[in-house]
Amino acid sequence: MFWKARTALLACWLILSFGLCEDSDKTIFRDIAIIGGGASGTYSAIKLHDQGKSVILIEKEEVLGGHTNTYRDPRTNTSVDYGVMVFHDQKVVKDYFKRLNVSWVITRPEFGSSTPNYLDPKTAKSIKFTNPDPTSALVAYATELSRYPKLEQGFFLPDPIPSDLLLPFGKFLEKYPGIANATFLAFNYGQGLGDYLKQPALYVFKNFGLDIIRDIASGFLIPASGNNYEIYAHATKILGSDVLLKSVVVDTPRRDEDGVQLIIRTPNGTRKVNANKLLITIPPKLENLNKFALDRHETKLFGKFMNTGYYTCLVNNTGLAQNFTSYSVSPDTQLNIPNLPGVYNIVPTAIQGVFDVKYGSPSTLPDSYVKSEIISYIKKLQAGGLAERVSGEPNFVAFKSHAPFELTVSPDDIANGFYKELYALQGYRNTWYTGAAFHTQDSAMLWNFTRAYVLPRLSD
Numbered sequence: 017m018f019w020k021a022r023t024a025l026l027a028c029w030l031i032l033s034f035g036l037c038e039d040s041d042k043t044i045f046r047d048i049a050i051i052g053g054g055a056s057g058t059y060s061a062i063k064l065h066d067q068g069k070s071v072i073l074i075e076k077e078e079v080l081g082g083h084t085n086t087y088r089d090p091r092t093n094t095s096v097d098y099g100v101m102v103f104h105d106q107k108v109v110k111d112y113f114k115r116l117n118v119s120w121v122i123t124r125p126e127f128g129s130s131t132p133n134y135l136d137p138k139t140a141k142s143i144k145f146t147n148p149d150p151t152s153a154l155v156a157y158a159t160e161l162s163r164y165p166k167l168e169q170g171f172f173l174p175d176p177i178p179s180d181l182l183l184p185f186g187k188f189l190e191k192y193p194g195i196a197n198a199t200f201l202a203f204n205y206g207q208g209l210g211d212y213l214k215q216p217a218l219y220v221f222k223n224f225g226l227d228i229i230r231d232i233a234s235g236f237l238i239p240a241s242g243n244n245y246e247i248y249a250h251a252t253k254i255l256g257s258d259v260l261l262k263s264v265v266v267d268t269p270r271r272d273e274d275g276v277q278l279i280i281r282t283p284n285g286t287r288k289v290n291a292n293k294l295l296i297t298i299p300p301k302l303e304n305l306n307k308f309a310l311d312r313h314e315t316k317l318f319g320k321f322m323n324t325g326y327y328t329c330l331v332n333n334t335g336l337a338q339n340f341t342s343y344s345v346s347p348d349t350q351l352n353i354p355n356l357p358g359v360y361n362i363v364p365t366a367i368q369g370v371f372d373v374k375y376g377s378p379s380t381l382p383d384s385y386v387k388s389e390i391i392s393y394i395k396k397l398q399a400g401g402l403a404e405r406v407s408g409e410p411n412f413v414a415f416k417s418h419a420p421f422e423l424t425v426s427p428d429d430i431a432n433g434f435y436k437e438l439y440a441l442q443g444y445r446n447t448w449y450t451g452a453a454f455h456t457q458d459s460a461m462l463w464n465f466t467r468a469y470v471l472p473r474l475s476d
């Protein structure tokens with residue numbers, strides 16, 4: 017008996033020392049607690065786990081993946097990605113996919129018909145619009161972009177910040193008219209930026225970078241299965257009990273140079289997490305961080321963020337012809353860039369009768385409002401003869417809000433060094449950050465950023 021008890025005590029001491037144990041009051045001890053299991057959080061958890069660090073990944077949804085939304089049709093078993101679609105053909109992606117045992121192919125994705133309808137987002141009526149050949153404009157755009165090579169790696173801005181980067185993009189286009197013909201393409205690849213022509217050029221540059229231009233020409237990388245959730249299913253398996261799904265932080269009793277203590281609400285009750293370090297990967301809006309005991313400095317910085325709304329859904333019972341494809345253009349705007357809120361585009365999917373609809377807004381909107389706007393838009397298509405009249409309402413097979421999506425600050429804040437101050441938060445109170453607000457809405461670029469600038473300091 018005595019030997020058994022001694023062995024158990026020794027085992028627990030060893031495990032506690034290596035940060036993997038749960039003590040009797042169910043405290044979880046880890047080297048690093050990671051908040052948010054989307055692109056950046058899951059990547060960080062896998063990399064740190066592989067470096068021998070103990071991690072706990074806390075995700076509020078029932079699956080990992082963040083903006084990755086995959087729908088499986090129960091009748092045909094066909095998978096449709098209606099969130100994240102493609103990845104850059106880059107080493108960081110291939111290394112990650114290899115680690116997760118996900119095989120890939122390089123492809124040039126097609127989004128519906130090559131002769132789409134161009135429709136007014138307000139009336140759903142056809143607009144006379146010719147999609148310009150963007151080739152030479154893309155060269156001109158890339159020339160401007162390459163003046164700021166460090167933007168590809170993060171918010172590494174020249175000092176002082178060039179006034180061009182602060183210009184509303186519409187004004188930037190007036191200054192550099194050679195870029196105009198690339199705008200429609202950039203706008204549609206970079207969906208989610210809200211009021212596109214009013215956003216500082218910096219955010220357009222971050223959102224539609226050189227890597228995208230390169231891959232439009234040479235092809236993007238996707239899982240060979242055509243199912244992006246595979247990435248997260250494999251990661252979930254590797255991480256096992258180091259993932260807490262449907263779980264959120266409800267309190268932060270301690271976050272300082274001695275470590276971090278979090279109280280987590282999980283489906284199995286409340287748990288305490290004691291970690292040496294904290295990595296936050298969720299959109300850092302104040303409403304998302306109000307349980308993390310922010311101090312005045314953090315509150316002031318994060319309080320500056322504004323956000324756009326971006327929504328994606330799959331709809332059937334629309335009356336649309338199987339290859340119906342539409343893009344929004346406004347009749348009376350600069351370069352016909354559509355006014356939002358409104359539908360970006362409608363494209364067919366691999367499931368008969370199911371269409372992918374993307375919707376954007378300059379700020380967060382209630383899901384119920386977005387859904388009613390999409391239904392009303394499809395009914396306008398029916399009334400205008402672009403879809404057949406069908407009995408019953410269009411039906412949402414799947415719907416996801418991705419608000420808050422793009423996090424931005426005002427040109428004045430950018431000019432006054434906001435991003436320097438934001439980056440200076442890394443390590444402050446034993447808390448680190450990654451995710452789109454710290455770089456850009458692009459999985460591969462976030463993995464590069466996290467690998468190069470965040471993980472080395474977390475694992476030292």
Ligand SMILES: Cc1cc2nc3c(=O)[nH]c(=O)nc-3n(C[C@H](O)[C@H](O)[C@H](O)COP(=O)(O)OP(=O)(O)OC[C@H]3O[C@@H](n4cnc5c(N)ncnc54)[C@H](O)[C@@H]3O)c2cc1C
Nearest residue numbers: 052054055056076082083099100101102451452457458459
């Ligand atoms: C419709 C759509 C299509 C896209 N297509 C592409 C594409 O084709 N290629 C590409 O590279 N990028 C694409 N993106 C952008 C890409 O998804 C993002 O760059 C990337 O997901 C951002 O990663 P992240 O880690 O910052 O955030 P996310 O992936 O959003 O992860 C954040 C995670 O935190 C969780 N969370 C939020 N709040 C809490 C909380 N309080 N507690 C715990 N967890 C929380 C969320 O549920 C989420 O899982 C697309 C985005 C959208 C919306």
